[in-house]
Amino acid sequence: MLKVAIIGAGAISAAHIEAYLQFPERCQIVAVADIYEDKAQARIDTYNLSARAVMDYQELLLEDIDLVSVCTPPYTHASISVDFLRSGKHVLVEKPMASSLQECDEMNQAASESGKTLSVVAQNRFKTPMMKLKSVLESGLMGPIVHAQVDSFWWRGHSYYDLWWRGTWEKEGGGCTLNHAVHHIDAFLWMMGRPSELQAFMSNTSHDNAEVEDLSIAMLRFPTGALAQITSSVVHHGEEQQLIFQGKDARVSAPWKLKASSSRSNGFPEAYPDLERQIQALYDGLPEVQFDGHTGQIDNVMTAIETGAPVLIDGLSGRNTLELIIGIYKSASTGVKVQFPLNPDDPFYTREGIQANATHFYEKKASVENFQDTAISTGSNYLK
Incomplete structure (x- = not known):
């Protein structure tokens, strides 16, 4: 039974949680982390998870966790992924892999040195x-x-x-x-x-x-x-x-x-x-x-962890x-x-x-912490 942590409780985290819940015999979500702890707790309550909410993901680095899904904003992907890889966790990181090629190289180096799986979400x-x-x-x-x-x-x-x-x-x-x-x-x-x-x-x-x-x-x-x-x-x-x-x-x-x-x-x-x-x-x-989609990729990642087979989308592919x-x-x-x-x-x-x-077109004029409307679209199913 793989123990899983979700890092980031924003909109895309729901796709990860719902995918993991398709495999109750193979994994259990034990923690959800977010800088807004109430958002983490809301995810736990919505899906009735036997998990704890934490504000600082670093609290989880030394815990008995096998796999983390990194669902945070792109500029944090590298530091969070490297921290978990170096602490002996497997990592599935949302797209884009990172904000720069330098960060990609740091993530791939951490995966290589730790011997842990690094996979980048590309659910299409x-x-x-x-x-x-x-x-x-x-x-x-x-x-x-x-x-x-x-x-x-x-x-x-x-x-x-x-x-x-x-x-x-x-x-x-x-x-x-x-x-x-x-x-x-x-x-x-x-x-x-x-x-x-x-x-x-x-x-x-x-x-x-x-x-x-x-x-x-x-x-x-x-x-x-x-x-x-x-x-x-x-x-x-x-x-x-x-x-x-x-x-x-x-x-x-x-x-x-x-x-x-x-x-x-x-x-x-x-x-x-x-x-x-x-x-x-x-x-x-x-x-x-x-x-299909995130469920298929999470199945692929867990199979790699369970059997030692390579993942379809590794850190080099993400780079x-x-x-x-x-x-x-x-x-x-x-x-x-x-x-x-x-x-x-x-x-x-x-x-x-x-x-x-890079070209800067305009200055950012507004900043809200969260949207009340959490509905999102994740793209085509390519059936028509």
């Missing part, structure tokens, strides 16, 4: 359409990928950035690219691999109470010659979200859509039904995920995702084309460097 991978899409791409049936498109479209009202830790480079670490599109960027890199270079633009079109961007567009080039584009947004009504991959012979996407073309004698397209049937048969024959996002911020802020990898001597490697060099 644990959704059936994403798992099936990954397998279709790996099959090679659609030919080499020539173009990919990521639409990470969200909508957030002006008051969204009034929450005390949002809307600043210091505490949130960035805007929609880091804190919303991170899920889609993770899935994209999982399927496509690291690009060689990118050019990006970003803007703040609708939230003059935030320093950070609410819209960015990146253009990527891969060593194969393939190109891709990533749009990250919290200004898109409808919140349509999709990943599209164009192969030499066919197009597939999540939500699932398939189209294959062959060439007429004059070079114009005609349908390629045989290939479509072959790809569709592969897709239909792939299994559904057993556990790769952040590296691409930092590359977007660097290019959009400086106007330069960014090449990968980003090295420790890069001005955007540290949190201080990002704060000093």
Whole structure:
């Protein structure tokens, strides 16, 4: 029986708690920590947990706890994760992994030295359409990928950035690219691999109470010659979200859509039904995920702890995702084309460097401790 602590009692902590409660024979939540102790106690009361509320997570470092879920604001992820890893706990940290590549490296070093599991939340991978899409791409049936498109479209009202830790480079670490599109960027890199270079633009079109961007567009080039584009947004009504991959012979996407073309004698397209049937048969024959979203990732992490198997999303994977996002911020802020990898001597490697060099659009004008309305949206299920 794994003993679990939840660090941070904000909105996303509910997804973790509900996921752990799906496995009562494997784990028990024994503590919830938050700088507002009443929020921690409210989570315990809401879910009728046999757990204690604490204000300072450091009280838990020496306790008999196996696994912690870090659900705090991004600027605290590194210090909390490193503290728990060094005290012998396994760590599942919410997205984004950290606010800088330097912090990612510190977290990965702590995991390596302690021998404990470090996993970064990317719950989109644990959704059936994403798992099936990954397998279709790996099959090679659609030919080499020539173009990919990521639409990470969200909508957030002006008051969204009034929450005390949002809307600043210091505490949130960035805007929609880091804190919303991170899920889609993770899935994209999982399927496509690291690009060689990118050019990006970003803007703040609708939230003059935030320093950070609410819209960015990146253009990527891969060593194969393939190109891709990533749009990250919290200004898109409808919140349509999709990943599209164009192969030499066919197009597939999540939500699932398939189209294959062959060439007429004059070079114009005609349908390629045989290939479509072959790809569709592969897709239909792939299994559904057993556990969806956060539940799937928590099952994966606990299985790794129980069996010694690797986690699907480790700290190196989390770092790769952040590296691409930092590359977007660097290019959009400086106007330069960014090449990968980003090295420790890069001005955007540290949190201080990002704060000093990233574009500040506006000054934060309001700060509230908590919202009374706790309803949130966590993205598409990619089924339609």
